[in-house]
Amino acid sequence: MLPGESLHQVSRVSVIGAGYVGLTTAAFLAHLGHDVCCADILPERVAQLSRGEIPIWEDGLSPLVREGLARGRLGFVVGASSAVAEREFVFLCLPTPQRSDGSADTSTILSVASEIGPMLSAGSIVVNKSTVPVGTAQMIGEALQRTDIAVVSNPEFLRVGSALNDFRAPDRIIIGSEDEAAAIRVANLFESVNAPRLMTSHASAEAIKYASNAFLATRVSFVNGIANLCEAVGADISDVVEGMGYDRRIGSEALKPGPGWGGSCLPKDTRALIRMCDDVGYDFTLLHGVIAVNEEQQNRMVDKIVALAGGSLRGVTVAVWGLTFKAGTDSLHHSPAVSIARRLSEAGAIVRAYDPAVCRALPGVEICLEPYGPCQGASVLAVLTEWDKLREVDFDKVRNLMAKPRIMDARNLLDPAALRQAGFHYQGIGWT
Numbered sequence: 001m002l003p004g005e006s007l008h009q010v011s012r013v014s015v016i017g018a019g020y021v022g023l024t025t026a027a028f029l030a031h032l033g034h035d036v037c038c039a040d041i042l043p044e045r046v047a048q049l050s051r052g053e054i055p056i057w058e059d060g061l062s063p064l065v066r067e068g069l070a071r072g073r074l075g076f077v078v079g080a081s082s083a084v085a086e087r088e089f090v091f092l093c094l095p096t097p098q099r100s101d102g103s104a105d106t107s108t109i110l111s112v113a114s115e116i117g118p119m120l121s122a123g124s125i126v127v128n129k130s131t132v133p134v135g136t137a138q139m140i141g142e143a144l145q146r147t148d149i150a151v152v153s154n155p156e157f158l159r160v161g162s163a164l165n166d167f168r169a170p171d172r173i174i175i176g177s178e179d180e181a182a183a184i185r186v187a188n189l190f191e192s193v194n195a196p197r198l199m200t201s202h203a204s205a206e207a208i209k210y211a212s213n214a215f216l217a218t219r220v221s222f223v224n225g226i227a228n229l230c231e232a233v234g235a236d237i238s239d240v241v242e243g244m245g246y247d248r249r250i251g252s253e254a255l256k257p258g259p260g261w262g263g264s265c266l267p268k269d270t271r272a273l274i275r276m277c278d279d280v281g282y283d284f285t286l287l288h289g290v291i292a293v294n295e296e297q298q299n300r301m302v303d304k305i306v307a308l309a310g311g312s313l314r315g316v317t318v319a320v321w322g323l324t325f326k327a328g329t330d331s332l333h334h335s336p337a338v339s340i341a342r343r344l345s346e347a348g349a350i351v352r353a354y355d356p357a358v359c360r361a362l363p364g365v366e367i368c369l370e371p372y373g374p375c376q377g378a379s380v381l382a383v384l385t386e387w388d389k390l391r392e393v394d395f396d397k398v399r400n401l402m403a404k405p406r407i408m409d410a411r412n413l414l415d416p417a418a419l420r421q422a423g424f425h426y427q428g429i430g431w432t
Contacts, residue, residue, distance in 0.1 A: 010034055014087040016080045016112055018045055020056055021156050022093030028167040030068035038076050039083035049076045057330035057357055060164045084116045091127045102271035104133050113143035120149055125182050127152045131209050133276055137202035150182035153202050155209035161328025170195045176205025213269040219254040220261045221293040227257035227430030237430025257429045259384055259410040260297040260336040262325035267334040298336050301410050302343045308380045308406045314348035319374035322385020323355040330357035337384035341365050356387055375401040386411040395422050
């Protein structure tokens with residue numbers, strides 16, 4: 001028996017969707033000892049996963065998938081209808097992309113529910129892990145057209161880059177249902193996972209997910225605003241944040257200044273929550289400000305680079321380190337780094353970038369495969385993603401490659417004193 005496994009009863013589980021959330025969910029449930037069948041609509045992805053090849057950059061996920069395959073606990077099939085027969089639990093891990101009005105598009109979830117409804121075994125439970133507007137669980141139940149099937153909401157709180165740790169040691173497990181027996185059955189799937197459990201209603205479970213992400217976005221926008229104030233008044237943001245963090249009511253999590261927040265969740269979910277509020281007649285002014293501060297922060301990063309370049313980017317080479325929205329992932333979804341690089345290019349800069357997880361081309365950005373490549377002839381080096389390995393670069397070599405040794409560190413990743421001593425003009429976030 002492996003760490004994290006338990007002697008509980010094995011359940012037959014289906015996971016619909018082999019994307020980031022679905023694949024991680026399937027692999028971890030198989031690791032817990034359950035019999036898991038994971039379905040996706042892309043035959044090439046199913047074939048790839050069946051060979052143990054993982055198309056997702058996520059630490060620890062590949063060995064967990066291979067473990068599940070080797071032990072016969074995890075399998076992959078094409079199509080939702082192929083995965084649900086005689087399954088006790090069916091997890092929906094499907095995309096809810098943002099519509100043009102900011103709302104979440106639940107059409108895929110409802111379509112799949114309609115498809116699998118006739119094929120579900122009596123008494124099975126459909127568990128929604130997708131991020132959905134309040135009221136979607138009821139709509140899933142209606143789409144199933146089955147009075148003998150319970151629907152349970154079990155929102156995911158996975159952080160890209162640390163998803164498996166978040167499954168093994170989550171801050172909480174939220175289970176929403178009006179059917180107490182069904183909720184308990186879903187909770188029992190995770191009986192070996194040590195975490196607080198909150199049993200609540202469908203509506204509350206769905207609201208918890210959006211409220212959590214919107215609050216995280218608020219914290220990041222707030223600390224970025226304070227960092228900007230610190231620059232103006234000569235305070236040190238690192239000391240300010242440390243002092244704030246000692247207050248138990250505040251804590252130190254998600255109080256790190258940077259170029260703004262991004263990713264596949266926070267931008268989409270914050271706007272979706274605003275849309276939900278609009279639909280019920282509530283103007284959530286604070287969240288509008290959170291988004292505006294995030295946009296302004298990216299503009300400020302560009303302005304800092306322009307100032308370091310001498311007031312204009314026309315024909316200036318700018319080196320960029322980091323393109324993903326955070327370290328530990330290959331995701332470029334709503335990445336502040338990509339947005340900033342694009343704005344630099346639009347302002348006339350020659351933009352060359354290095355990111356250890358990115359090798360594909362981006363419009364207006366030349367991709368380099370090692371960190372020194374972008375620095376050749378660059379007038380400014382912008383650090384936009386907090387990859388630890390960037391601290392280990394030979395900065396004497398970087399200085400000799402650059403036309404002008406100027407660094408704008410949007411993540412406060414590097415050592416200011418060491419770089420200044422090495423001859424760089426260094427500028428971070430939140431201090432002068």
